[in-house]
Amino acid sequence: MSAVTADGTVAVEKSGIEGSYLTDGYTLRSWLLTTDHKRIALLYLAAITMFFFIGGFAAALVRLNLIVPQGLLGSAETYNRLFTMHGVVMVWFFLVPAVPVTLGNFLIPLMLGARDLAFPRLNLLSWYLFMLGGAVTLWALFAGGVDTGWTFYTPLSTMYSKSHVVLAATGIFISGFSSIATGLNFIVSIHRLRAPGMTWYRMPVFLWSLYSLGVLMVLATPVLAITLLLLALERVFHIGVFDPAIGGDPLLFQHLFWFYSHPAVYIMILPGFGVVSEIIPAFSRKRIFGYKFIVWASVSIAVISFFVWGHHMFVAGTSLYSAVLFSILSYLVAVPSAIKVFNWLGTMHKGFIRFDAPMLYALGFIGLFTIGGLTGLWVAALAADVHLTQTYFVVAHFHYIMVGGMVSAFFGGLHFWWPKITGRLYPEMWARVAALVMFIGFNLTFFPQFILGYLGMPRRYFSYAPEFQVLNVLSSAGASILASAYLLPLGYLVWSLLYGERATGNPWGATGLEWQTASPPPTANFVETPVVTQGPYHYPTPESMQLHG
Amino acid sequence: MRRDLNRLLIVWLLLLILGAAEVAASYLPLPRAWRPLVMLPGAMMVGVVALGFMEVRRGSVLVRAFAVAGIFWLLVLLVLGSVDPLTRTNYPVPDAQLR
Amino acid sequence: MSLWLPAASDNAAEVDHLIGALLVISAAVLLLVFGLLFVYLIKYRAGSPIDRGAIAQKTWRVETAWTAATLVIFFGLFVWGADLYVRLFQPPQRALKIYVVGKQWMWKVEHAGGQREINTLHLPVGMPVELVMTSEDVIHDFAVPAFRIKHDVLPGRYETLWFTPNRPGIYSLYCTQFCGLDHSKMSGNVVVLSPPEFQTWLAQNGGSHTLAADGRALFMRYGCSGCHGIDGSNDTSGAQSTVRAPSLGGLYGAPVPLTDGSVVIADDRYLHDSIVDPERQIVAGYAPIMPSFAGQIGEEDLLKLILYIKSLPAGGSP
């Protein structure tokens, strides 16, 4: 921060322009009290990675248990706590924050041509809130855990569960404020800090999708906050708003919960759309197809996703009118997603496609997200949902979107911008292998679950009927492959930090302001504030490529 | 300054009048389902505060957009959230069974 | 058991058609997406010398076309799914009513004849069945995959679920709403029998008297008969009634005009409500003087009372 006098002369400190943000201070203090969005992104990356492996460990145990019908772990209590832990950690401490707080935090100012986010101190505060919330939740999970599932349905969570529900809810409540702060910062920054010439339609799709995500974070999370507050009050003081015995309604909890948690699904997937929309043009050497359609698809997803939460409650005992209304609205939200898939294909059409690791992840994303999205049509059809909901079909469906889609996109983006973030290149061969193994392991894990679900195997079952064993063993085998694929990047990315080849400013030859500055960027991002004169993805046309190539 | 003061005082008087109207309306013998209409003057008071004290109109387009977004999504929550209870009939089980 | 899920109710076949259609549509779209993907990846790989020609600049025609196409398909799926779903809310009048209570972690079933069973449900084939369900504690969910039906079972209120089994056999039933520790143990079997077998089963497991007969005794014990006649006429000069209250003979299934001008059909739920919370729906022409019996009559007794009232013909005592 620099103080300037009223006449308006600005005295920007010279610090860090020569070196990069990584060399701008080596003390612990220079990291823990930084307001630099790039350093905060790295703080977040460390935290996210930790939570990912905690949640993944729980998932591994869940899959291990399901190898035998009677349950390998021997205790339903342990199992219930494990899948709750998996859900809570993965949803709130990995999937929701993953891309926005790491890649988003790092890239938004760079892509905008700005020096930082609008409120850098709020950004740091949001990291601390996230860590505090995470610590409280982990405390709850390790002090004995929670056995309600991540959905905390009442009255199980309020009157019958004997686990640390309030503590876990408190942790999630706190981390919610971190989400709100992040979303607010993103929206305001995108509105106010665009470089000269950076009009809305010159912004990369990634920014549009993070803008849409910001809307969801800012407007849905507060409802989760009040819901968790009421949940805790109900559990501790038995206030009765969710208790039918005195006239409350357990469905009210579900409405409030899904008002947040359905948009949260899009909080998880929208940044994935953004990442893929950057990677595909870069490795097809071609302008993105139907830019405005993609952009407005993101925005309309942000709006419509608030209208569809009731589709989680088709068999919950809501009114018929409510179910029918939410069903048709759910179909509406599928349209923009379909638009995006076809636009990515259109982008590859007549391109010069290269198969670097980020592109492999992006291709995996398209395939898996398409399957996830299509099965979404199944569960939006009311009568089909009655049969399929609350079974492994739904588990497979949202894992295809969350893990197949979102996690693929996260790894794609991480590899794509890794040279920018660290100034080092990752080992390409290893990365391609990891992407491929991840794709195979993922499908082996989750495809059998579609069949299990159709056959009627309910989710959250510690033990199951013997006829389901074959498919469960297949799924668990796939999970072990998937787990090793997740460990690979951890290894080679860390290795590349020390031994990786030095990256140039723009190793992919990609467009976008973030590639115009050094790798890694200086603290103030740009030596001179860039001036934007053309739209995004100004890759050469095929004709000129063919002339030169 | 004086013009500002006059404007603010008018806003304040308007708020007090609307508040009084709201109290008066609450004594109208409306049927139970219609009683939430008593809130109409209250909704107007919100508008008056937003325009008079919070200076929405002086603010940028962005400020207005944020204000509208807040109201719009509130309505989404309340309207779509009410569809279920207002069109549902609960068939309660007597207390005895709940023990 | 094989990997194939039997379709053992009328509804199951219809849902399978819908799911089949969804499968076909999904497969077609997947084929299209993956097909295009692979063609492009091979044809337009960076090393490919193929002539790419000029790229399309105007995209809105294509975009509008595929947006419109998806909208039309989606709307069709919506209508199909909703149509089947709406039927689940319209049980036929003649459906066999069976009462189901979920509790951590078992299903308690009670037939109209007083037969009780736990984690098992015996049904006759070919007869519509309506389950009237409630929970004693948390939210459960009664699901029979072979019938393609499922519904949450909530504490404090009744939910219904109906279906027509059309194939004798033994099918799994599950609780599919996570309900705590032994959620995965809260499962059992639905046994669908031929009608004669079912009658035999009822006879072998039935009590000596019907629930309706018990209800008749309760009707006296709780003092209902002090006010309500059962002869079907609302003549209050009758000897039984000193207080003016509607007669209950032939009431079940008949339309009842209320003071607020609306008319309701006197079904199980109406009767139940009227005992527990009489002030809610007052019959036209009567004063709201009946006390609430909420908390005084247990759920089982309520069931018996309702069955008794159902058994009353319009003309007088049965």
Place this chain on the structure above:
Amino acid sequence: MASTVRQDFQYASPTHQAETAIAGMWLFLATEVLFFGGLILCWIYSRHFNAPGFDAGARQTALWIGTLNTAILVTSSLVYAIGLAFVRAGDTRRLIQCCLLTLALGIAFLGLKFGLEWRLDFAHHLFPADPYFWIAGSLSGGARLFFVFYFISTALHGLHMVIGVGLLLWIIRRARRGEFSPLYHTPVQVVGLYWSFVDVVWIILYPLIYLVGRGQ
């Protein structure tokens, strides 16, 4: 003027930063709207399924305190807005006076609400967890739910008021140090937005609590 203008290095001009801060506050208020929105949805559910008991609860509230408090809050917003007009005209002394008056009105609200009204409610056995809760029988469930809404919503609103009082103290301290001028008074504006918003929340809670169930 000796006061400085704040400008962080990501902004093009002080005005740019000021407008951004105000926009940020508005977006935060949109968040708050949804936070209280969840509570309002609770009100809709509780009242819809238990209208007689819920309205009976509403009739037990102290209308005069609620009404007086509404007037106090509206007036406090007015006083603060006048203070803002003064700082725009360069009169920091009047700004401080207005802030002090706003502070006094805010504390008066809190005193009436929690010092008097809540105490009376407890004395009349209106607290839903009270073993001698004022009403029993078929209306008690709805009445309890009403008072659950009453106590939670007034407590949350009160919490926002307390935060607002803290912010006012902060503004007064900075104004005393002469940090504000016609050129730079963004924090005064931002806190004013927050204060008026808390006022708006009360304007919505007031009929939900005191008025809707009152008439027969």
